Amino acid sequence: MLVNGKWSTEWHPVQATDKQGGFVRQTSSFRHWITPDGDSGFAAEPDRYHLYVALICPWASRALIARKLKGLEHLISVSVVEPQLYDQGWRFGDFPGADRDTLNQAEYLHELYTRADARYTGRATVPVLWDKKTATIVNNESADIVRMFNSGFGALADNHIDLYPHALREEIDALNETIYPRLNNGVYRAGFATTQISYQQAFNDVFTQLNELELLLQDGRTFLLGERLTEADIRLFVTLIRFDVAYHALFKCNLRRLRDYPLLDRYLKSMLAVSGVRDTVSIDHIKQGYYSIKALNPNGIIPAGPDMSAYGW
Numbered sequence: 001m002l003v004n005g006k007w008s009t010e011w012h013p014v015q016a017t018d019k020q021g022g023f024v025r026q027t028s029s030f031r032h033w034i035t036p037d038g039d040s041g042f043a044a045e046p047d048r049y050h051l052y053v054a055l056i057c058p059w060a061s062r063a064l065i066a067r068k069l070k071g072l073e074h075l076i077s078v079s080v081v082e083p084q085l086y087d088q089g090w091r092f093g094d095f096p097g098a099d100r101d102t103l104n105q106a107e108y109l110h111e112l113y114t115r116a117d118a119r120y121t122g123r124a125t126v127p128v129l130w131d132k133k134t135a136t137i138v139n140n141e142s143a144d145i146v147r148m149f150n151s152g153f154g155a156l157a158d159n160h161i162d163l164y165p166h167a168l169r170e171e172i173d174a175l176n177e178t179i180y181p182r183l184n185n186g187v188y189r190a191g192f193a194t195t196q197i198s199y200q201q202a203f204n205d206v207f208t209q210l211n212e213l214e215l216l217l218q219d220g221r222t223f224l225l226g227e228r229l230t231e232a233d234i235r236l237f238v239t240l241i242r243f244d245v246a247y248h249a250l251f252k253c254n255l256r257r258l259r260d261y262p263l264l265d266r267y268l269k270s271m272l273a274v275s276g277v278r279d280t281v282s283i284d285h286i287k288q289g290y291y292s293i294k295a296l297n298p299n300g301i302i303p304a305g306p307d308m309s310a311y312g313w
């Protein structure tokens, strides 16, 4: 991680743990906002912003999906880092499906953090939304980036779809409030727990949440809140698509596979059928990335399965 703008060799590829051995995710530090009128200092303009992502990363993938669904691909360019974390964190390079940083010529993502703030202290995480005009980071919090892509680009975006409609906000917020801690971050809490008790709590949370979602889908709805896809679906999808590939085995979330839940399985297939969503997924990056976490898989063997042909891979 960076300490006062210098890369520290003391960093640990796993984020912090609390007193009970539970996994603690760092909070994001760049929280500027893009607006249609530019009042915030960051105006919505074509070809001004760039998104740095890792395809292994569920948080970065949220931003990629929102960019697709809101028709912002031609306005916001993208670079993909290599799937594994190196000693200096995320790296640009020639791994299939990854990019060189042709915009800023960085070798490592952390260089962009120090370019934005020469004294930055913290982890250099993806996603990063970069402003080409002022050469700084606009925002590195995926939840913000999704909302910004939804409404910050005004008429420049495709507004046929509203990911956070006023009428559904309370329900979306309520779903986010349980899905994030129990499931999105719950799988990480299970995977990176360093005590049996914190693992067991996380494991219980993950499967309680999956069971509740399976029940919710019983009335035949296509998406979480009915027939309209919202940001709650983006946030759920990014975890579900990684579940059988990485979380079930590597993170020890092995009570059931995702495909053992008939309605969640159907839901996952419906999400993959939404135009643009599948393009944001790389099963190869997901596998390579998670299974190269040395703390969890010291020999770095990448599993040959699971069979993902039922999902079109």
Ligand SMILES: N[C@@H](CCC(=O)N[C@@H](CS)C(=O)NCC(=O)O)C(=O)O
Pocket (backbone or CB within 6 Å): 013, 015, 025, 026, 027, 028, 056, 057, 058, 059, 060, 089, 123, 124, 125, 126, 127, 140, 141, 142, 143
């Ligand atoms: N709050 C952030 C979390 C992002 C995050 O934790 N990204 C991970 C990858 S999935 C990362 O870049 N980790 C690198 C590190 O911790 O050094 C968001 O949702 O945008």
